[in-house]
Amino acid sequence: MSSPNCLNHALRRDELSALEQKKLPAMRVNPSEGRLPRRAKDDERLRLAAVSVLETMFYRVVEVSQPGNLADLPAAKGCWLHSSVTFSGAFSGSVVCWLPEGLAEALTRDFLGLSEEDAVDEGQRTDLVAELSNMICGRWLSTLQHPIPFALTHPAVVEEPEGWCPSEAFLHAPEFVINVDGETILVGTIGEK
Amino acid sequence: MDNNNARAEDRQLNILVVDDSAMMRAMIKRVVEICDFPGAHILFAGNGKEALQVLTEKRVSAVFTDINMPEMNGVELLRQIRQRPEWRQIICVIISTDGSDARKQEVSGLDVKAYLEKPFSPEVMRDVLAELFEPCAQA
Numbered sequence: 001m002s003s004p005n006c007l008n009h010a011l012r013r014d015e016l017s018a019l020e021q022k023k024l025p026a027m028r029v030n031p032s033e034g035r036l037p038r039r040a041k042d043d044e045r046l047r048l049a050a051v052s053v054l055e056t057m058f059y060r061v062v063e064v065s066q067p068g069n070l071a072d073l074p075a076a077k078g079c080w081l082h083s084s085v086t087f088s089g090a091f092s093g094s095v096v097c098w099l100p101e102g103l104a105e106a107l108t109r110d111f112l113g114l115s116e117e118d119a120v121d122e123g124q125r126t127d128l129v130a131e132l133s134n135m136i137c138g139r140w141l142s143t144l145q146h147p148i149p150f151a152l153t154h155p156a157v158v159e160e161p162e163g164w165c166p167s168e169a170f171l172h173a174p175e176f177v178i179n180v181d182g183e184t185i186l187v188g189t190i191g192e193k
Numbered sequence: 194m195d196n197n198n199a200r201a202e203d204r205q206l207n208i209l210v211v212d213d214s215a216m217m218r219a220m221i222k223r224v225v226e227i228c229d230f231p232g233a234h235i236l237f238a239g240n241g242k243e244a245l246q247v248l249t250e251k252r253v254s255a256v257f258t259d260i261n262m263p264e265m266n267g268v269e270l271l272r273q274i275r276q277r278p279e280w281r282q283i284i285c286v287i288i289s290t291d292g293s294d295a296r297k298q299e300v301s302g303l304d305v306k307a308y309l310e311k312p313f314s315p316e317v318m319r320d321v322l323a324e325l326f327e328p329c330a331q332a
Contacts, residue, residue: 056312112219127216134214135311138261138290142310149296152261154213 046095047176049139050187053132054180058110063179078102080160081125083133084190087141089150094190095137097129098166101159103183104129130155136187206326207251209236211244211258211270212288217311221257221288224318230326241265245273248280255284255325257309260291271303284325288313 047064054060078101086094108120108128133155141150166186178185210221222235236251238244240262247253256274260267267287274280284306289296292310300308307321 053312056314108216111216113223124216127214131214131216134261135290139292139310139312142291142293142296145293145295147295149291149293149299152290154263 045143046140050136053135081129083129083157085137085155086153087150090146097133098186126157206232207253209253209256211238213262241270257286260289
């Protein structure tokens, strides 16, 4: 099997395990408020969830950084795809992700074990982006250990218009940037209005 | 159905994968194919309601289900499976991002054989399949 997603591929598990074993304090939430708590905005667990998903299911070595100046990011291959997963429970909101379609295609190949010659269609790419954001959101909420489980909606994926600049994502509160092989994924949360 | 077909179906290991993500369904199918269990055959459903329809039409050995799905979620699907005497032998496995204690508690009485938390590597899925089905394959 030529894909990096093969069963014998070595995982960089040591660093991830070390991160996951870190004891993080429980997040305090006022259930009556029902909104994304301010502390969730810089919750390390969201970053851990995103790293865990990309490293475990896609075998990618990733680097996380603060958004910084999004206008300085390298130009993306193709358009940007935007995915949003809405959740409700002790508090409500959405987890949002942006990634270039070229990276979405590469991740689709990894996930399905496809070779470079295999075609990836738009539907597969969209499904991949949806599932990626679903896993990041679900994994993050799961680590919060609330007594009532959260409900997640099916992710909505849209293509940003041509010329869309990542700095526009800043308006929607991206909290961190994940660098994957020279390309970028933006991840953030939006509280219920 | 003639006797030969009936015997062939008896030997078939029908695994029903229930997930609203086509990507996850394809990924699980791929891992099952790599494991190469004799007689393994994958069926699909996009939510709990569709899964119940498949269960009424096909003889299913195992159900691998997500939890958060439209129409009918995985917890309700498992409840309905456990209520039907003819489906009580079905091996049920959960594959979900929601690995919270609260969710695990919610399904604790539903005889779930394994709880696979996403993200997981294909190796983990392979190990679960081997543990569940190797005794069947050897029989």
